[in-house]
Amino acid sequence: METVPFVIERTYNAPADRVWQAITDKDKMKEWYFKLEEFKPEIGFEFSFYGGSKEQQYLHLCKVTEVVSGKKLTHSWQYDNYPGESFVTWEVFAEGDKTRVKLTHRGLETFPQNNKDFARESFTKGWTHIVGTSLAGYVEKS
Numbered sequence: 001m002e003t004v005p006f007v008i009e010r011t012y013n014a015p016a017d018r019v020w021q022a023i024t025d026k027d028k029m030k031e032w033y034f035k036l037e038e039f040k041p042e043i044g045f046e047f048s049f050y051g052g053s054k055e056q057q058y059l060h061l062c063k064v065t066e067v068v069s070g071k072k073l074t075h076s077w078q079y080d081n082y083p084g085e086s087f088v089t090w091e092v093f094a095e096g097d098k099t100r101v102k103l104t105h106r107g108l109e110t111f112p113q114n115n116k117d118f119a120r121e122s123f124t125k126g127w128t129h130i131v132g133t134s135l136a137g138y139v140e141k142s
Contacts, residue, residue, distance in 0.1 A: 003109050005104050005105060005106035005107075005108070006104070006105045006106075006108060006123050006124060007105075008102075008103050008127050008128060009100060009101065010100070010101055010135075011098050011100045012098060012099050012100075012101065012135070012136055012139050013098055014098070014099055015094070015099060016092050016093070017070065018139050019092050019099045019101060019135075019139050020069075020071075020092050022135060022139050023090050023092070023101075023135070024039070024041040025039075026039040028138070032134040032135055032137065034049040034050075034051050034060075035050075036048075040064075041067050041073055042067065043064055043065065043067055044064065045063070046061070046062065047062050047064075048062065048080075049062075052117055053116075053117050053122070055117075058079045058080070058082070059080035059081075060077060060078070060079060060080075061078045061079070062075045062077055063075060063076045066089075070092065071093075072091050072092070073089070074087055074088065074090075075087070075088055077107075079111070079118075082111065082115075082118075083111070083112065084111035086105060086107030086108055086110060086111070087105070088105050089102075089104045089105075090102075090103055091103075099139075101131065101135070103127060103131050105123060105127060108123055
């Protein structure tokens with residue numbers, strides 16, 4: 001069983017505060033990420049959302065576990081009625097007039113491996129689209 005976390009990094013033509021707002025403001029998140037009824041970048045804040053494949057949607061249950069304002073956000077990531085717990089960490093690095101984002105998703109191996117929606121390849125495809133296309137398009141628009 002592979003226990004190596006999934007990691008993706010991208011650099012955007014956008015200031016760090018804009019990127020931070022995009023990953024922590026529920027109204028902005030709805031434009032490029034998942035539709036969250038509520039979200040606060042505060043330790044202990046619990047949130048949920050639906051997402052998944054075309055065939056099946058899953059209720060994601062999450063709890064913020066670490067916040068370094070403007071720089072780092074970590075939250076748990078579980079699925080309702082399925083075993084397993086993982087953690088997603090967003091790190092934001094200002095690099096001049098650009099911003100580098102590093103997303104780490106660890107614990108993928110704790111999910112049922114007999115479900116293709118929980119396979120590493122599924123997370124790789126999803127996060128590559130979210131971080132590489134959706135977030136980039138949102139923060140780089142003028």
